[in-house]
Amino acid sequence: MSIDGAVDVRRVELRIDGMTCAACVGRVERKLGKLEGVRATVNLATERATVEYPAGTDVETLLGTVRKAGYGATELRPGVTDTGDAATEDDTALRRLRTRMAVALVLFIPLADLSLAMSLVPSLRFPYWQWVVVALALPVVVWAAWPFHRTAFVNLRHGTTSMDTLVSLGVISASAWSLGEMAFLDTRTTLTGWDAVLHPSGPLYLEVAAGVTTFVLAGRYFEARARRTAGRVMRSLAALESDEVTLLVDGAETRIPVGRLRAGDRFLVRPGERIAADGVVAEGAAAVDTSAMTGEPVPAEVGPGDAVTGGTIPAGGRLVVVAEQVGADTRLARMIAAVERAQVQKSATQRLVDRVSSVFVPVVLVLAVLTLGGWLLAGAGWAGALGPAIAVVIIACPCALGLATPTALMVATGRGAELGIFVKGYRALETTRAADTVVLDKTGTLTTGRMTVTDVAAAPGVDPELLLARAAAVESGSEHAIAAAVRRHARDAGLAVPEVGEFVALPGLGARGTVDGVAITVGRPPADTGALAERIAGWEASGHTVVAVQVRDELAGVIALADPVKESAPVAVAELVAMGLRPVLLTGDRPAAAHAVARACGIDDVVAGALPDDKVDHVRALQAQGRTVAMVGDGVNDAAALAAADLGIAVGSGTDVALEAADVVLVRDDLRVLPATVELARATMGTIRGNLWWAFGYNTAAIPVAMAGLLNPLLAGAAMAISSFLVVTNSLRLRKAASWADETLGSVRTPDRETEYVEG
Template identity: 35%
Template sequence: MEKTFFNINGMTCTACAGTIERKLNQINGVESAVINFTTEKLLVVYDASLVTPKLIIETITALGYEALPVDNGMGSNITKPASESKYQKQINEVRNRLVFSLIFTLPLLYLAMGSMIGLPIPTFLAGMPNILINALTQMFLTLPVIYLCRNFYINGYKALVKRIPNMDSLVAVGTSASFLYGVVVLFILAYGFSYDDMELVHQYAHELYFESTTVILVLITLGKYFETKAKGRTSQAIEKLIALVPENAHVLRDGHEIEIGIDEVKVNDIVIIRPGERIPVDGEIRTGRSSIDESLLTGESIPVEKKEGDFVISGSINKTGSFEFIATKIGQDTTLNKIIQLVEEAQSSKAPIARIADQISQYFVPIVMGISLLTFLIWILLGYGLSFALSVGISVLVISCPCALGLATPTAIMVGTGKGAEQGILFKNGPALEILGKSNTIVFDKTGTLTVGAPSVTDIILYDVQITRQDLLKITASLEQKSEHPLSDAIVKAALAENLDLADPEEFDSLPGLGIKGRVGTIQLVAGNQKLMEKENISCDMIHTDYLNLSDMGKTPLLIGWNGTLKGIIAVADTIKADSYQAVTQLKAMGIEVYMLTGDNELTAKAIGKMVNIDHVVANVLPHEKSQMIKKLQENGNQVIMVGDGINDAPALAQSDVGIAIGNGTDVAIESADVILMQNNLINILSAVQLSKATLRNIKQNLFWAFIYNTIGIPLAAGILYIPFGLKLNPMFAAGAMSLSSVSVVLNALSLKTFKTKLMDIANNKDIPSVPIAEMPLIIENDKKEGKRMKKLMKVDDMSCQHCVKRVETTLNAIDGIEDVVVSLEEGQVSFSATDAVDDAVVIAALTEAGYPASLLS
């Protein structure tokens, strides 16, 4: 499917947008066509083999509107905005029309109403003898206003002819009726003076409606002015992002620094950045270091330290040092441009709740015109005269407001997605923004989401008072430098982080399944598991409690010894992110059920769940089973949010009602998700959920007031209170009310700009109860070969840590027909049940290929 944006010109209200959408959606091959009336952009998703952009443009043109494809085809053109934006031009145009209309309307209103409230009228226009001159003057003052506001008539009558009436049609018909009635009265007055029928003159002297015509046009223009100003503010988020890109860049070409336009930058160009400059394209730092302000892209207010090898993002600000970087992404591929594309697509999509307003808006204008005609006829038949009936009919036309209904949803979504972008939360579409706030269940992947995603040193325990913590870490890291095991890398990084000077070991030997040994200076060091300590005749009796406690917390204890004695333990684990506990606790306080899915064994999963306060933990889940888990939750009536960052999370993210990808996750995960967090900060999930709830609440408020306004306003304008109470709505007041209704909806949507994340006051309870394992009421449906089940026991070599255990478990669980896998690191064995269709040779080969030679014991 192709996806193309078009700029639409000529729309005057949301009824116009609805007409274009309906017509395009009727074309065979168009999957969806959605207009954002606020930005005047159309997003069409279509089958390129059946539909062309030319056909789309021709269809829109036939309706009386203009369509222009956006140059890059993706809705955003990363160029410096012109000095006068589109919205500013519209504001200036409407303001000028309003000012010049007022110049003619104010004296007209004075002539029409002045004598009624005792204001002096010029002698040549005052009194009954001069009423004809007064009437002619009013008509000539009305004509310039009609000309200035001619767009209402051009668009309104054109829409009527095409049988797609809009708001302009209501205004055009109402004011035309008012003006023409005034002209008829003018002729009646002339007739009265010609035939000296002063009774006729007195009867119609105050029946002129010229002032109603101009005041209605002025008030609606005033409403358009406020609405256009407000609409301009809703697009500020995108305008701010576009404004981040500098016009020029300094690059090295043939050894010389030159300044070129940003469009001329090529991939692999060397770009030079100095303090205070904005970064023009994405790239990787080649030389130098600095702190970079990425706040307008990620929402993170603290500058990020960058050094050689780190990536920089277009639009961010270099704060301190100078550096050179290699351009890796330019033009449409830059991070900033993709953010703008996502925000624009989200703002151009419809939330499910918008369908209510769309369905009503489709029939709104024809129904209102029918009500107006019926009202006119009823009052005529009741004998209240042409003037009264016309006044009431016009009031019905001009008080009705399809725009209030049509603006209710898109303006709120536009401001909500813009506010999210400011905080580093990118919503890909309107439905995600709506559904997120309705969801009652959230499922977290563990590795890289709740945890950092890489092993690190968590504990250092000493059993020899003669050495320090730094001594143990330094000596161990010196030997671990020669190992390629992930645990060794974590220990070396911990030592370097503390600026410890590591020595080169004189001897090194790797002992598969046990650990390592070697000589550092005069120390003959051994580091590994309990079996290695026993082999080296080093007693482990004193450390039994510590060893079990660390294992219970999902950590891998590495025992360190020399000179025949145990010196200490260095524990390594994939550490919990600092904000995981708070994020989970806050989500639970909001009434959301929190689950964790992990491929870890039950012991590790239980420990992680306890640390982050998750009540529902499911362990030993293979990647393809995660989406099945999500599906089961949905079948139980839950709306599910899935949070992940890896390739193996992509199916689950796609299956969930709303998928959330952590910004530093893989491209596949981000592509599959509906919401992207630019920061690696789980509190932003809370912000996203609360922003969704606030936006949905705002939409409901807008729809409620739009419905109530029309429900009350139309009967009131039709004169329902006239017979019992003598109350009638003047067409001028009706026009003012109509204008204010649209403005109020947009202003209410703008209140979302003040949104702030609210953290509940929850004590950080350390006495967290034990976490149940596999409490989620799900049955994983895997296809298994039928047959007799047998218990098998195998010896597995070269396992040295919990990471090895996990790899062995994953390898066996991936084989069809194997269940109940239990791995013993201490015994170097694995037990499982298998059907008779499972070949032992296949199992042994799979384990050996994974790096763990195996043999059958029973």
């Protein structure tokens, strides 16, 4: 790539460790931007930086620049989303953060209880009880709050600030003031009236410092845990790629790393082995399981001249494939890249918080210094000036701001769990208010995801039950999804299925065997279907799959199969329409089957025959029209579209990759939970925004009061606690969100995949 046709510009992905807020992001971007020809975009949520740099710049120079700014930096190699060492480091850091949070919480609860008891019941006070408060508080404000102090110190070294600066200053100020009170003033002072209620420790307010530390640590922990899941999507997708491939050169087989495969090479694929690259079949025939790419339950029959896709698996046949697209050009690699690009997008709400915070912190510090200087000039002396200055820092300490998002998210996820909804993060919640389009996959989402026999038609003079029993006998030797459906239908009908002999699989045609001494063939209908032609035509027009049963090569009957629509699907779609959303059916299945499902569900917009990258293109096209898109799917083939959509929703019976790529997972098999998800997400986002405005507005309005000396540090701590209490109370209202669903949906019952899909 070049700039103005003159400079060779390269790109590298860096992992950045140690960032906590927008100030950190801005610092890394500014430091890298000072290097000649370097442009950097840093994402806090994914802890990544995309850096464009001229060819003459060494990557080590970029890494060194980031490290000098006080952050860890490592290069991410192309195609590698997260190294094992990095994942281990993340897990270790998360455990340490959880330990600090747990210790802080264990000490803060008795600290607050003791302070309250000593205030409300003076007779319970014992000598030096304040020192017990100090003993409980010091581990919290020193050890548990150490990450905030360390970051604040690093910021100070580099002449910058962050939200951790205010947290650290608030904790240190509250602790220092309290220790000063104990050292120089009469700690036996008893407060009365509202002063005692607002600050139970009397002249001490160490519980304020401990409370700030505990609350902010909790918010930081839940944020870090949510961010940790980002790399799992990429690892799940990467598991679909082959590591080695059998190369054919002049008839000789050679196992080579898949990275050495080139376009035009011929390679061998055995039954059950993943196809290593996109290509065309040169020899052989097989039924290829394409569910990883199309999501459809029926394997595709392929032979010479047919195209195959990397990541799919042939069954019952040996293929020789000529590679056409290899490496990063395969459909699977492009899918991985699409998911990766979608995941590096920043949360809109987080961008707002970051922007405000980057200005808020230095402004608060300046105001605290001005307050101190102003009162000194007014002749108040150091004792009179320090109080208002500390009050400014404490009232501005972002405890409520830190709670605004995580408390609402925790309540929403708890409520979601009751309804059968798993919300991964607030990226899912902040887009649904504007969502106006819901794109739905067909198989496994609107339908049950497994083939089912819907009808059987026998030729004149043929017993339908005998026909079905013999067909099931032949299909007992096949692993095909259609074979499993026929066997299951015969079993459910209580038929006695005879033994099959001389079984032969017919790739692309079906299967043949001897039943009761008669040759039976089950497979594609012959050209001449006689009296059954009209029934077959009607079934195919309505999207059914038709299987013919021939006795001694004469058509004896036909069996119609379909992937049935879930009973809850039409109701869910109707509710979505009533909520003002436009439903769109987007599937890789045949047009006839797609339109049949759409009619049953009440969907007018249908896109059929869409492969994974086609689904992404369609989602992007809708977004280009100004629409906010929610994508609902269950398969690997839906993963890229789920990530590309503004909101990705996966049904819980789907593949692991789809579940990881989505923002929301529905663990119910009842699709009526989908409109409940939309309602819950809208309510949660409204609550988060209300919390944020309150947290900023409350503190901002209180700062002038503190500067005027009308809010001493004790009341400042109480005011901050009230702000946090109101934020938490507002979040708790989400426990009643989507209350209509309690009676409609009942209790949660997670689908059992092993039982549900034991056959086919």
